[in-house]
Amino acid sequence: MTNSFDELADADCIFIIGSNTTVAHPLVATRLYQAKAKGAKILVADPRKIQMALFADVAVRQRLGSDVALLNGMMHVIVKNGWHNQAFIEERTEGFEDFLKVIEQFPPERASELSEVAVDDIVRMAEYYAKAQNGSIVYCMGITQHTTGVDNVKSLANLAMLCGHIGRPSTGVNPLRGQNNVQGACDMGGLPNVYPGYQAVTVPEIKEKFEKAWNATLSANVGLTVVEMVNGIEEGKVKAMVVLGENPLVSDPNAGHVRHALEQLEFLCVIDIFPTPTTQLAHVVLPGASYAEKEGTFTNSERRVQRVRQAIDPVGDARPDWQIIRDLSNRVGYPMKYGSAEEIYEEIRQLTPSYAGITYERIEGEGLCWPCPTTDHPGTPYLHKDRFARGKGLFHAIDYREPAEIPDAAYPFWLTTGRSYAHYHTGTLTRVSAHLDREMREVLLEMHPEDAGAYGVKDGDMVRVSSRRGTVTAKVQVTDRIGKGVLFMPFHFAESAANVLTNAALDPVCKIPEYKVCAVKVEKAA
Amino acid sequence: MDYRSVLTTCPYCGCGCGLYLEVVDGRIVQTLPSKTSPVNRGRLCIKGWNAHEFVHHPRRLTRPLIRRGDGQVEASWDEALDAVASELKRIKETYGPDSVALFSSAKCTNEENYLLQKFARAAIGTNNVDHCARL
Numbered sequence: 213m214t215n216s217f218d219e220l221a222d223a224d225c226i227f228i229i230g231s232n233t234t235v236a237h238p239l240v241a242t243r244l245y246q247a248k249a250k251g252a253k254i255l256v257a258d259p260r261k262i263q264m265a266l267f268a269d270v271a272v273r274q275r276l277g278s279d280v281a282l283l284n285g286m287m288h289v290i291v292k293n294g295w296h297n298q299a300f301i302e303e304r305t306e307g308f309e310d311f312l313k314v315i316e317q318f319p320p321e322r323a324s325e326l327s328e329v330a331v332d333d334i335v336r337m338a339e340y341y342a343k344a345q346n347g348s349i350v351y352c353m354g355i356t357q358h359t360t361g362v363d364n365v366k367s368l369a370n371l372a373m374l375c376g377h378i379g380r381p382s383t384g385v386n387p388l389r390g391q392n393n394v395q396g397a398c399d400m401g402g403l404p405n406v407y408p409g410y411q412a413v414t415v416p417e418i419k420e421k422f423e424k425a426w427n428a429t430l431s432a433n434v435g436l437t438v439v440e441m442v443n444g445i446e447e448g449k450v451k452a453m454v455v456l457g458e459n460p461l462v463s464d465p466n467a468g469h470v471r472h473a474l475e476q477l478e479f480l481c482v483i484d485i486f487p488t489p490t491t492q493l494a495h496v497v498l499p500g501a502s503y504a505e506k507e508g509t510f511t512n513s514e515r516r517v518q519r520v521r522q523a524i525d526p527v528g529d530a531r532p533d534w535q536i537i538r539d540l541s542n543r544v545g546y547p548m549k550y551g552s553a554e555e556i557y558e559e560i561r562q563l564t565p566s567y568a569g570i571t572y573e574r575i576e577g578e579g580l581c582w583p584c585p586t587t588d589h590p591g592t593p594y595l596h597k598d599r600f601a602r603g604k605g606l607f608h609a610i611d612y613r614e615p616a617e618i619p620d621a622a623y624p625f626w627l628t629t630g631r632s633y634a635h636y637h638t639g640t641l642t643r644v645s646a647h648l649d650r651e652m653r654e655v656l657l658e659m660h661p662e663d664a665g666a667y668g669v670k671d672g673d674m675v676r677v678s679s680r681r682g683t684v685t686a687k688v689q690v691t692d693r694i695g696k697g698v699l700f701m702p703f704h705f706a707e708s709a710a711n712v713l714t715n716a717a718l719d720p721v722c723k724i725p726e727y728k729v730c731a732v733k734v735e736k737a738a
Numbered sequence: 739m740d741y742r743s744v745l746t747t748c749p750y751c752g753c754g755c756g757l758y759l760e761v762v763d764g765r766i767v768q769t770l771p772s773k774t775s776p777v778n779r780g781r782l783c784i785k786g787w788n789a790h791e792f793v794h795h796p797r798r799l800t801r802p803l804i805r806r807g808d809g810q811v812e813a814s815w816d817e818a819l820d821a822v823a824s825e826l827k828r829i830k831e832t833y834g835p836d837s838v839a840l841f842s843s844a845k846c847t848n849e850e851n852y853l854l855q856k857f858a859r860a861a862i863g864t865n866n867v868d869h870c871a872r873l
């Protein structure tokens with residue numbers, strides 16, 4: 213997030229797109245309600261009539277994968293009416309002229325045709341956001357999990373810059389992180405192209421810095437992303453895999469393909485706290501400690517570094533993951549001598565400038581938001597105050613592209629996936645929690661009443677849902693929360709895994725799979 | 739009776755709510771929201787209120803397992819760690835370091851993620867390290 217949670221409550225317009233905030237980030241949703249109570253305009257764009265849509269001043273259901281068209285249409289309206297922030301554009305940005313040329317081509321009528329959002333709604337959303345004093349954008353995986361994910365995010369950045377809604381309190385472009393420590397895993401260099409602190413592996417001086425600090429020769433080649441690793445197995449390039457606390461067999465797109473690939477590995481080691489479909493394929497399974505059994509830090513969506521503290525001893529023979537990795541490293545001939553999580557953290561501080569000023573002692577209470585370069589620095593609640601990371605903010609000229617797969621005669625329905633309020637990701641943790649399991653025991657496929665009527669399906673009936681990649685069986689929930697011709701399915705349930713159906717088509721830049729859009733057909737199960 | 743209340747951070751979504759784990763005789767019996775956390779100020783969602791339930795679940799993995807034939811059998815830590823290290827060394831030597839790929843985890847701590855990517859890059863010699871941020 214460019215800004216912090218509390219600032220949202222003071223925005224006078226919040227545009228929520230591709231985030232089911234009340235379900236996936238309930239404590240962020242509380243800020244949205246606070247803002248609403250203070251008179252903020254709430255705008256929601258989501259293919260489902262999510263709870264936040266019921267409280268919105270304008271709520272629209274855009275066609276799956278049409279976000280760029282919708283946003284370009286809004287920006288067209290803003291420019292045509294002179295609602296943009298000319299002073300901000302001149303002082304803080306570049307690339308505006310090229311951007312305008314593309315925006316020209318998106319009059320609201322065309323945007324409406326592509327996105328299936330009424331012209332009037334496009335105009336009203338544009339006006340509310342542009343005319344706000346402090347407009348905030350909140351988004352989540354509904355924006356990113358597309359073959360146009362990068363285009364979608366850049367379009368939101370365009371919108372914020374166009375109106376000067378960035379670099380001030382209660383503004384910004386605010387992605388909510390799906391997992392507790394996605395932010396931290398990225399910050400720590402759990403990515404194939406960067407070391408900790410987003411320092412590129414391809415820059416020779418940076419590589420040298422880490423070679424010296426780690427006393428090792430490092431590779432200058434950018435590594436493989438998750439989906440590329442799976443493809444790499446099939447191509448015979450990847451032979452061994454170590455999986456720390458993840459369940460790619462349920463979480464990855466085209467799950468049947470993932471299973472087939474993992475079965476071909478010469479060696480698979482999985483470190484986890486529960487048996488999962490992925491651990492079952494492993495040659496060696498190592499029992500890790502849960503969050504309650506170890507020390508460390510997590511970094512939340514607002515970049516706040518907070519402590520994790522040990523409450524109990526690890527269950528059975530389980531061990532904290534940092535000890536497991538240390539002991540493995542010593543055995544493969546690269547010595548690691550850490551005696552505590554804090555010792556590792558101190559090394560992180562030395563090598564990661566944005567974390568340098570954050571110590572365990574300083575986050576004993578509230579935590580601190582990075583960047584925090586020195587131990588007397590107060591942390592940074594919002595980014596891009598006087599300048600952007602690259603200097604001037606760059607407008608990107610982005611044309612609309614269709615999703616990789618759209619419905620046709622053979623697969624006539626759109627399918628989109630997401631979370632439910634009681635469960636989390638692949639359900640490894642929530643489905644073994646009695647009170648959460650009780651809330652939702654099985655997958656429910658959302659289907660519009662008219663579609664249900666046409667297929668002769670009632671609430672609670674079982675249907676077979678098939679895509680070009682696989683078939684699952686699911687119980688139908690008839691609801692107008694979802695639009696006609698669209699189906700929604702949560703992905704928590706391994707026995708009817710939505711990701712058997714989803715498309716592994718990737719965004720060409722960031723390689724995110726298109727979980728949010730694929731084409732399926734439905735048959736009544738016998 | 740031994741009672742402890744330990745302040746920590748919720749393991750579920752990216753909000754990062756502060757909560758107390760209430761521990762009685764080595765078992766976590768409930769969670770309580772931190773009133774002073776700037777994230778949640780005394781509130782939790784349904785997942786946070788139940789964030790302790792999976793910790794003591796009987797299905798937890800508690801021993802290392804090694805595959806033997808079609809099944810997996812319990813092993814000692816030394817056996818299991820030796821098996822992983824020798825296979826990683828063998829595959830790295832046979833096919834090169836880029837034949838090894840590692841998933842780090844958005845569920846694990848910063849310290850663990852740091853160490854896993856350091857292990858990938860410095861000990862194995864590959865940048866093939868990624869996690870489910872995109873998923």
